[in-house]
Amino acid sequence: MDQLLQFLISGLTVGSIYALVALGFSIIYNASDVVNFAQGEFVMIGAMSAIFLLKGGLPYPLAALCGISITVLVGLALDKLAIEPAKNATVVTTIIITIGASIFLRGVALLIWGKEIYGLPPFTGDKPITIGTATILPQNIWVMVGTAAAVLAVKYFFDKTIMGKAIMACSFNKKAAFLVGINVKQMLLISYGLSAALGASAGILIAPITFMSYGSGVMLGLKGFCAAILGGMGSSMGAVVGGLLLGLIETVGAGFISSGYKDAIAFFVIMLVLFIRPSGILGKAESDRV
Amino acid sequence: MKRLAGYYCFAIATLMLPLLFPDSYYVTVVGVTVCTNIVLAVSLNLLMGYAGQISLGHAAFFGLGAYSSAVLTIKYGMNPWLAMTAGVIAVTVLSYVLSRPILRLKGHYLAMATLGLGIIVHIFFVQADQFTGGPDGISGLPVLSILGYPIDSDLKWYWTFAIFMLASVLFSLNIAHSRSGRALAAVHGSEIAAQMLGVDTARVKSYVFVFSAVLACITGSLFAHQQDFVSPESFSFFFSIELVTMVVLGGLGSTFGAVIGAILLSLLPEVLLVFEDFEVMIFGAILMVIMIFLPQGLFVAMEQTFFRLLRRKNQRAADVTS
Amino acid sequence: MSLLEARKLEKQFGGLKAISGLSFSVPENIIFSVIGPNGAGKTTLFNMLTSIYKPTSGSIFYKGNNITGMPPHKVAGLGITRTFQNLQVFLNMTALENVKVGCHLHSKSGLISAALRLPSVMKEEHRVRKMAMEVLEFCGLGDIADMPASALPYGILKKLEIARALAAQPDLLLMDEPAAGLNDTETMELCDLIVQICQSGITIILVEHNMRLVMEISHHVLVLNYGKLLAQGSPYEIQHNSKVISAYLGGE
Numbered sequence: 001m002d003q004l005l006q007f008l009i010s011g012l013t014v015g016s017i018y019a020l021v022a023l024g025f026s027i028i029y030n031a032s033d034v035v036n037f038a039q040g041e042f043v044m045i046g047a048m049s050a051i052f053l054l055k056g057g058l059p060y061p062l063a064a065l066c067g068i069s070i071t072v073l074v075g076l077a078l079d080k081l082a083i084e085p086a087k088n089a090t091v092v093t094t095i096i097i098t099i100g101a102s103i104f105l106r107g108v109a110l111l112i113w114g115k116e117i118y119g120l121p122p123f124t125g126d127k128p129i130t131i132g133t134a135t136i137l138p139q140n141i142w143v144m145v146g147t148a149a150a151v152l153a154v155k156y157f158f159d160k161t162i163m164g165k166a167i168m169a170c171s172f173n174k175k176a177a178f179l180v181g182i183n184v185k186q187m188l189l190i191s192y193g194l195s196a197a198l199g200a201s202a203g204i205l206i207a208p209i210t211f212m213s214y215g216s217g218v219m220l221g222l223k224g225f226c227a228a229i230l231g232g233m234g235s236s237m238g239a240v241v242g243g244l245l246l247g248l249i250e251t252v253g254a255g256f257i258s259s260g261y262k263d264a265i266a267f268f269v270i271m272l273v274l275f276i277r278p279s280g281i282l283g284k285a286e287s288d289r290v
Numbered sequence: 291m292k293r294l295a296g297y298y299c300f301a302i303a304t305l306m307l308p309l310l311f312p313d314s315y316y317v318t319v320v321g322v323t324v325c326t327n328i329v330l331a332v333s334l335n336l337l338m339g340y341a342g343q344i345s346l347g348h349a350a351f352f353g354l355g356a357y358s359s360a361v362l363t364i365k366y367g368m369n370p371w372l373a374m375t376a377g378v379i380a381v382t383v384l385s386y387v388l389s390r391p392i393l394r395l396k397g398h399y400l401a402m403a404t405l406g407l408g409i410i411v412h413i414f415f416v417q418a419d420q421f422t423g424g425p426d427g428i429s430g431l432p433v434l435s436i437l438g439y440p441i442d443s444d445l446k447w448y449w450t451f452a453i454f455m456l457a458s459v460l461f462s463l464n465i466a467h468s469r470s471g472r473a474l475a476a477v478h479g480s481e482i483a484a485q486m487l488g489v490d491t492a493r494v495k496s497y498v499f500v501f502s503a504v505l506a507c508i509t510g511s512l513f514a515h516q517q518d519f520v521s522p523e524s525f526s527f528f529f530s531i532e533l534v535t536m537v538v539l540g541g542l543g544s545t546f547g548a549v550i551g552a553i554l555l556s557l558l559p560e561v562l563l564v565f566e567d568f569e570v571m572i573f574g575a576i577l578m579v580i581m582i583f584l585p586q587g588l589f590v591a592m593e594q595t596f597f598r599l600l601r602r603k604n605q606r607a608a609d610v611t612s
Numbered sequence: 613m614s615l616l617e618a619r620k621l622e623k624q625f626g627g628l629k630a631i632s633g634l635s636f637s638v639p640e641n642i643i644f645s646v647i648g649p650n651g652a653g654k655t656t657l658f659n660m661l662t663s664i665y666k667p668t669s670g671s672i673f674y675k676g677n678n679i680t681g682m683p684p685h686k687v688a689g690l691g692i693t694r695t696f697q698n699l700q701v702f703l704n705m706t707a708l709e710n711v712k713v714g715c716h717l718h719s720k721s722g723l724i725s726a727a728l729r730l731p732s733v734m735k736e737e738h739r740v741r742k743m744a745m746e747v748l749e750f751c752g753l754g755d756i757a758d759m760p761a762s763a764l765p766y767g768i769l770k771k772l773e774i775a776r777a778l779a780a781q782p783d784l785l786l787m788d789e790p791a792a793g794l795n796d797t798e799t800m801e802l803c804d805l806i807v808q809i810c811q812s813g814i815t816i817i818l819v820e821h822n823m824r825l826v827m828e829i830s831h832h833v834l835v836l837n838y839g840k841l842l843a844q845g846s847p848y849e850i851q852h853n854s855k856v857i858s859a860y861l862g863g864e
Contacts, residue, residue, distance in 0.1 A: 035398045086582045091397045092344055093585045096538055099531055100577025107571025218527075222405070229402060264413040267406035274403045275391040461727035468726035468733060469712075469719050469740070472705070476713045479702030483773075486662060487780055488688040488717035497723050543704070 005134040007251050013140045013209070015247020016147035017043075020202035021224025022231065022239035023154060024195035029233055030171035031191035034083060034094050038102035039199055040221020041109075044214065046071040046200020047207040048109060051118045060121070068200040074105070075196025079189050102221070109214040120207035143205045150201055151240050154194070158236065167191055171234075219263060223250075226270040232280030241281060296546065297463060301456050308448055318444035324556040325451035326513055329458045331536040331552040332545055333505035336462060338534070339543035340471060341498045342478030343393060344401045347408025348533050351503040353415060353525030354381050355510025360520045361421050363432050370434050374511040378504055385503035389496040408530050415522040427521025434515040447516045454512065458505060462545040474498055475543075535577055541587025550589045615640045615784055615815050616661070621670035623656055623839075630656040631839040634670070638784075638817060638832075643810050645818040645826045647850075648836035649860065654819040655697055657836070658788050661817070662694050663687045674784070689717055694786035695773045697819075701761050707772055708757040711744040714779025718743070744779055751775040751805060767798045774805065784815045791822045803829055827851060835859070 021039055028036045050067030054060060082101050086094065123142045128135040158164035167187045169177040178184050202220075203212065210216075223246065231242025249269055254262040273280060311317045334348045358377030362368040368376070392403045415422050422428065433440045441450055465471045476484035477491050484491050514520050536555045541547030558576075562569045584591045614637035623631040631653045638644045646654050659665040661672060663684045671680040679687055693714075702710050719740055721733045748754050751771050756764060761772065770790060777785055787806070791799050799822060807829055810816050820826050826833060827847040834844040835856050843853045850856055 035401075082578050082582065086585070089581070089585055092338070092538075092542070093581050095344065095398065095401055096534065097578055097581045099534075100574050100581060102574070103531070104571055104574025104578060107568070107574050110570055111567055222409070225402065226406075229399070233398075258417075260417040261413060264410045264417075267409050271403055271406045271410075274395055274399055274406075278395060278399050464729040465723065465726045468729075468737065469716065469721050470723045470726045472709055472713050473716060475705055475709070476702055476716075479704045480700040482664065482684075483696065483700035483702065483776075484713070485684040486688050486694055487714055487776065488685050489713070490683075490685045501723055 007255055009136050011248035011251035013143050015244035016143050017202045017206045018224050018227040018246050019240040019243025020147055020198050022227035022243045024198040025225055025228040026236050026239040027191050027195045031167055032188050037098040040217035041102050041105040042071050042196045042199025043203035043220050044217030045074055047203030047212040048113050050204050051120055064204050068197055071196045071200035072193045075192040079192040113214055117211040117213040119211045122208040139208045146205045223266045226266050229270055230273050230280055232282040235282040238282030304452050318448045321448050322451045324553055325455040327552040327556045328455050328549050329509045330506055330533050331548040332458055332462045333502040334533050335537045335548035336498050337502045338537055340474040345404040346401050346530050347404040349525045349530040350408045350411035351381055351506040352510040355507030356514040356520045359511040359514040360428050360431055364430050370432055377511055378507055381503050381507040385500045389499040393495040408527055412526050429519040431515050431518050539580055541590035544589050547587045547589035617673040619671050622668045624668040629839055634841055636834055640815050642831035643816045643829050645830040645833045647826055652836040653839040658786055691783035693777045693780045693782040695777050697788040699769055701769050701773055703762045706758050706760050708744055711747055711776050711779045712740050714776040715740045715743050717780055747775050747779045767794055786817045788819050791825050
C-alpha cells in the first residue's frame with residue numbers, strides 16, 4: 001500500500017513532465033498537422049540554458065525565465081526556417097524535417113554544452129516530506145503544481161482568449177480561418193512559441209530531480225509523443241491525461257516488472273494503443289472522403 | 291538490357307574497385323560498411339519508397355539478424371549458416387505477425403509504431419544480457435565459410451558483401467519493373483483504387499514489409515560474422531533514422547537513389563572527421579535542408595535536371611532545323 | 613437473370629440514414645444510370661456496391677452470389693470495377709503503368725519471381741504490356757502511354773481511369789460522375805466511349821449529373837432522393853415522371 005503511494009508520487013511527477021511535453025505536441029499538431037519530433041529538444045534547451053545562465057551568475061528566477069525565452073526563440077525559428085518553407089510537403093517529409101531539426105538542435109547543444117550532465121538546484125530546498133511511509137520531495141510538488149498551472153493557463157488561453165480561439169480555428173480549417181481574416185502564419189508561429197515555452201518549463205521543473213545533458217530531450221520527446229497518442233492526438237486535455245497515465249504505468253511497471261525495461265513499457269503501451277484504438281482515450285476517429 | 295545499363299556500370303565499378311586499389315583499407319573495410327548500408331537502404335526503400343510506408347525501426351531487423359547469428363553460434367555452437375537460417379525464419383514470422391496490425395496504420399501513427407518496435411527490440415538487446423551480453427555485446431563468432439572456402443580476410447569479406455549487395459540491388463530493380471512493383475506503387479498512389487483493381491493491399495504491404503525485414507536480417511548476420519562483434523549500439527533508433535535519411539536523401543522510390551544516399555551518408559563521417567564535434571549538427575542540417583528544398587531526393591533531382599537539359603537541347607536542335 | 617441485385621439496402625452513418633430500403637436489379641449488357649440531387653446517396657450506393665462501405669442492413673447479389681461486405685479486392689476479382697468521383701489515378705506512375713495495374717488480376721507473378729526475373733515473369737510482362745497498350749488505344753490514349761500521369765490534363769486523366777478499369781476486363785463497370793469537369797467536346801467523346809464499352813459486352817452502372825448524357829445513352833434510369841428510390845424506368849418515362857420533376861425542380 002505504501003509502495004503504491006510512492007509509485008503514485010513518482011508516477012505523477014514524471015507523468016506531469018510527459019503531460020507538458022504531450023501538450024506541446026498537441027498544440028503544434030492541432031495548429032499545423034505537424035508532429036514535431038524536436039519537442040523533446042525544447043525541454044533540453046530550456047533546462048540547459050537555465051542551468052548555464054544560473055552558473056553565469058543570474059538569479060534563479062531570472063535564469064529560468066531567460067531559459068524559457070531562449071527556447072521560445074528556438075521554437076519560433078524552427079517554424080519560420082524549417083516548417084514554413086516546407087508547407088506543401090508530405091507527411092513523411094515533415095516527419096523527417098522535424099527529426100532533422102531535433103538532431104541539429106542536439107548537435108548545437110553538444111557543441112555548446114558538451115557531453116556532461118548537469119542539474120538545477122531545487123526550487124525550495126531538498127528536505128523530503130513524509131506522508132505515511134512515503135516520502136515526497138518539495139520539487140515533486142513543484143512539478144505537479146507547475147504543470148497544473150501551465151495546463152490551466154493553456155486551457156484558459158484556448159477557451160477564453162481571441163488569440164487562442166483563432167489558433168483553434170486554424171486547426172479546424174486553415175483556409176476558412178484565413179478567409180475570415182485570421183493571420184494563419186502568425187497563429188502557427190505563436191503555437192510553436194507556446195509549445196516551446198511548455199517544453200522549456202517542463203525541463204526547468206524536472207532538472208532538479210533528474211540530471212540533464214545534451215541528449216536528454218530524445219527519450220522525453222518520444223515518450224511525450226506516446227502520451228499524446230495515448231490521450232488522443234487532437235485533444236489538449238487528452239495529452240495531459242495521457243501524460244499522467246503514461247507516467248503512472250511506467251513507474252508501476254518499472255517497480256513491479258523490471259526497471260531495466262522501463263523505457264520499453266511506454267512504447268509497448270503505445271503500440272497496444274495504436275493497434276487497438278489509435279484515436280486514443282479522448283480522441284475522435286478519423287475518416288477519409290472518397 | 292538497356293534498362294540495366296546503369297546497373298551494369300555500377301556492378302563493374304564495384305567489382306573493379308579492389309583491383310584498382312589493392313591493399314587499400316578504404317576499399318575493403320569502408321567498402322563493406324558502404325555495401326551493408328546500401329542493402330539496408332535499398333530494402334527500406336522498397337517499403338518506404340515504393341509502397342509508401344514509413345519505418346523508423348528498420349535497424350531492429352538488422353540487429354535481430356546479427357544477434358541471432360552471434361548468440362546461436364557462440365552460445366549454442368550452431369553452424370553459422372544454420373544460425374542465419376534460424377534468424378531468417380524468426381524474423382519472417384515476427385515481421386509477418388507484426389505487419390498486419392502495424393500496416394493498418396498510416397502517417398504519424400505508423401511512424402510511431404515502427405519507432406516503438408525499434409526501441410523495444412533495442413532495449414531487449416541491452417537488457418537480456420544472459421543472451422545478448424548486454425551493453426558490452428558479444429564477440430567470438432566462428433569463421434563463415436562458403437562451400438568450404440573460409441572468409442578470413444578483408445578482401446574476401448569485400449567480395450562477399452559486394453556480391454550480396456549487387457544481388458540485392460538487382461532484385462530491387464527487377465521488382466520495380468514487375469507486377470509486384472506496380473502493385474506496391476499502386477498502394478502508394480491510391481490504396482482504394484488499387485483495391486478496386488484487385489490488389490490485396492494488406493497482403494502486398496505485408497509481403498514487402500517481410501521481404502525488406504528478411505533482407506535486413508541476412509545483412510545483419512553477415513555483418514556479425516564480418517565484425518566478429520555485436521553490440522546494441524549498432525542497432526539503435528539513431529541508426530534507423532540514418533537509414534531513413536539515406537533513402538530520402540537519394541530519393542524515395544528510386545533504387546539508385548537509395549544506393550547513392552547510402553554511399554554519401556556512409557562516407558560522410560570520413561569527410562567530417564575533421565569536424566568531428568560538428569558531425570551531429572551538420573547531419574541534422576543536411577537532413578533539414580534536403581527535405582525542405584529537394585524533397586524528391588538528390589538522385590531524382592539530378593535525373594529531373596538531366597532530362598530538363600536534354601529536352602532543352604532537343605528543343606533547340608528542333609528550332610534550328612525547323 | 614440480373615447481373616446485380618440490391619435487396620433492401622440500408623446505410624446509416626450515426627444518426628443520418630444515407631440509404632434506406634433500396635432494392636433494384638440490373639440486367640446484363642445495359643447502361644444503367646443512377647441520378648438524383650446532391651446528397652441523395654449515389655456515391656454511398658457505389659461505395660456499398662464496391663464494398664468500401666458495409667451496408668447497415670440488406671444485401672447485394674452479383675451473378676447470384678451474395679457479395680455483401682466482401683473485401684473490395686475480392687469484389688474486383690469477381691469482375692466488378694469502378695472509376696471515382698475524385699480521381700484516383702496513380703499519379704506516381706506513367707499512363708501505361710496505370711493501365712498495367714489494371715491487368716493485375718490477369719497476371720500472377722509474385723515478389724520472389726519478380727526479384728529473380730524468371731522467364732515466366734518476362735513473358736508475362738510482354739503480355740501485360742500488349743494488353744495495356746490495346747486498352748489505351750481503344751480509349752484513344754495510345755500516344756501518351758509513357759507520359760507520367762502527373763503531367764497529364766484533367767480530361768485525359770478521366771479517360772485514363774476508365775482505361776485502367778477496362779484493363780481489368782470487368783463484367784460490370786461502375787462509373788462515378790465520369791463527365792464531371794469535362795467540356796462539351798470531351799463529354800461527347802465520353803458518350804461514344806461509354807456506348808462502345810457497353811457494346812463490347814460490359815454492363816455499366818453510371819452515376820451522373822449531366823442529364824443530357826444520361827438521357828441520351830442510358831437504357832434504364834433509377835432516381836434516388838434522400839437515400840430512397842424515387843422512380844425508375846426508361847429515360848423517356850423518367851423525364852415525364854411528375855415525382856421526379858418536382859424533386860428536381862420543386863413542386864408546383
